[in-house]
Amino acid sequence: MAEKRKLFEEVQSDTRPEIATGGIDSARRGGRRAIRYWLMLLFALVVVMIAVGGLTRLTDSGLSITEWRPLTGALPPMNAAEWQAEFDKYRQIPEFQLQNAWMELDDFKVIYWWEWGHRQLGRVIGLVWAAGFVTFLAVGAIPTGWTGRLVWIGLLGGIQGAIGWWMVSSGLEGTMLDVASYRLATHLGLAFVILGFIAWYVLLLGRPERDLMQSRxxxxxxxxxxxxxxxxxxxxxxxxxxxxxxxxxxxxxxxxxxxxxxxxxxxxxxxxxxxxxxxxxxxxxxxxxxxxxxxxxxxxxxxxxxxxxxxxxxxxxxxxxxxxxxxxxxxxxxxxxxxxxxxxxxxxxxxxxxxxxxxxxxxxxxxxxxxxxxxxxxx
The missing domain is CATH 1.20.120 (Four Helix Bundle (Hemerythrin (Met), subunit A))
Known part of the structure; x- marks a missing residue:
């Protein structure tokens, strides 16, 4: 004779149905943490970039490189002839002629390294963004709805590079001894916009999506x-x-x-x-x-x-x-x-x-x- 089933036996049972989870969903859940760390790295680099940019401005170094070469400009002058060529270009702009005519080549090298370091750090930030984004996209670790947000950060970074040159170019002609102040404000303002978006995304990724929906x-x-x-x-x-x-x-x-x-x-x-x-x-x-x-x-x-x-x-x-x-x-x-x-x-x-x-x-x-x-x- 079959044993009678006790009331609520199924509810009290320790047996639970297994739920199949796909590898992509699992990767995306784990991807939130990895992407957050990646964004925190980008955040730190942007803060350093703002500090280096401030020092570049305070040391009057921003006009020492008179050309915008996104790729070939990554290499600094490698010999005496190249250093002299860069110095000769600087000597053609108003800042040198009206303010820094006393400079010799060794003085020029000091301000050159500040501006080169500033631009080089911009390239590093771009590479860190590109490497991280491509990697997360390739392994399917980007959570649903986050691809556009991460692309947005990269797009703003690209625009920032163009605005940086737009700013520098304002001080290369006429009687300007520095870059135009409103262009400097635009450049710094966009840096804070980028920093703000990164910080907001870091905060969002620090909480599970379910918690965010409930908190709202x-x-x-x-x-x-x-x-x-x-x-x-x-x-x-x-x-x-x-x-x-x-x-x-x-x-x-x-x-x-x-x-x-x-x-x-x-x-x-x-x-x-x-x-x-x-x-x-x-x-x-x-x-x-x-x-x-x-x-x-x-x-x-x-x-x-x-x-x-x-x-x-x-x-x-x-x-x-x-x-x-x-x-x-x-x-x-x-x-x-x-x-x-x-x-x-x-x-x-x-x-x-x-x-x-x-x-x-x-x-x-x-x-x-x-x-x-x-x-x-x-x-």
């Missing part, structure tokens, strides 16, 4: 919107900082909080036509950078107050960390002014701008994708 349902829409505005406000201040660097406006007035003993810079509209003052008048450009910094700090205080009411502790903490970084950047900005933008101070100011921007972006991410927490951990 409990997003703090108001705080996410404020985080978006905060990020764009900080980006505007970064662009103004690039304008300051482009015309050495940080060294024009070294007193604070006044400028030349006044609350408004002397001769704010001394250039004709008037619109040129916004880009080329050192006093007005530094004044714009200062005022925008004050307004950004006030907006940041408002964002911080709103973030303290967030139900999620991780989200609230992320906004606090970003706010502290921004306050440090404001203090360092003042110190940069009163020290006449000394090289090491100005470079630190630029790198802290990178950290602040990324931390604001991270806070925005946590507002949009809150980390799950227990009821006991909520406020």
């Amino acid at each position: 349902r409990i997003r703090d829409a108001k705080l996410f919107s404020l985080g978006t505005g905060w990020m764009h406000f900080a980006f505007l201040q970064i662009l103004l900082g690039a304008l300051v660097a482009g015309i050495d406006a940080g060294r024009s007035y070294t007193d604070w909080p006044t400028m030349g003993g006044q609350w408004l810079p002397p001769d704010p509209l001394m250039l004709e036509p008037a619109w040129r003052n916004v880009l080329e008048n050192p006093g007005l450009v530094q004044f714009m950078h200062r005022i925008t910094g004050y307004l950004l700090l006030l907006f940041s205080i408002m964002v911080l107050i709103r973030s303290r009411r967030a139900a999620n502790r991780v989200t609230s903490g992320a906004f606090l960390v970003a706010f502290v970084a921004l306050c440090g950047q404001v203090v360092l900005g003042v110190y940069t002014v009163i020290t006449a933008a000394q090289l090491h101070v100005a470079l630190t100011h630029q790198l802290l701008a990178v950290a602040t921007f990324v931390l604001i972006l991270r806070a925005r991410f946590h507002a949009g994708y809150p980390v799950p927490q227990s009821v006991r951990g909520s406020r």
Whole structure:
């Protein structure tokens, strides 16, 4: 006689059906981690690129290479004749004729190596992107929906190279002693855009797709919107900082909080036509950078107050960390002014701008994708 089955026996059984999983799906799940590490490497390289670019600008080295040769330019001069040929090209541009006519070949080599290193690092970043993307694509490790995102990063990198030459070419003719400030701002701005996309993708890949979908349902829409505005406000201040660097406006007035003993810079509209003052008048450009910094700090205080009411502790903490970084950047900005933008101070100011921007972006991410927490951990 057959034994009677107990109630709920099937539910309590330890036997579970086996689910077949394909090799490609498994590779794609593992690919998220590998792609994240690859993007983190690209992130680090872009940060180094921004630092080297800042040093190239601060040492007035950006115009030392007067040609754009994406492939053959990877090799530096290999003998005395080639070095002399490069120096002769540099001697034809306004920067040498009007400012650096005192330079000898050995002096030229110093600024040449800075610019060559800057361009070479750009090539390295391109190769790291291409090698990683082709490898992940070949083994089928790119998660669904991520191919376009990774291509986008590579496309932006290619555009950045072209904009770099567009920037350099502005200082090779006429009476320009440096590159055009608005082109420098465009070049640096795109670097931060690339960095922002990479950082956002790293954050997304750090959480399983299932968790991200669940977190979106409990997003703090108001705080996410404020985080978006905060990020764009900080980006505007970064662009103004690039304008300051482009015309050495940080060294024009070294007193604070006044400028030349006044609350408004002397001769704010001394250039004709008037619109040129916004880009080329050192006093007005530094004044714009200062005022925008004050307004950004006030907006940041408002964002911080709103973030303290967030139900999620991780989200609230992320906004606090970003706010502290921004306050440090404001203090360092003042110190940069009163020290006449000394090289090491100005470079630190630029790198802290990178950290602040990324931390604001991270806070925005946590507002949009809150980390799950227990009821006991909520406020």
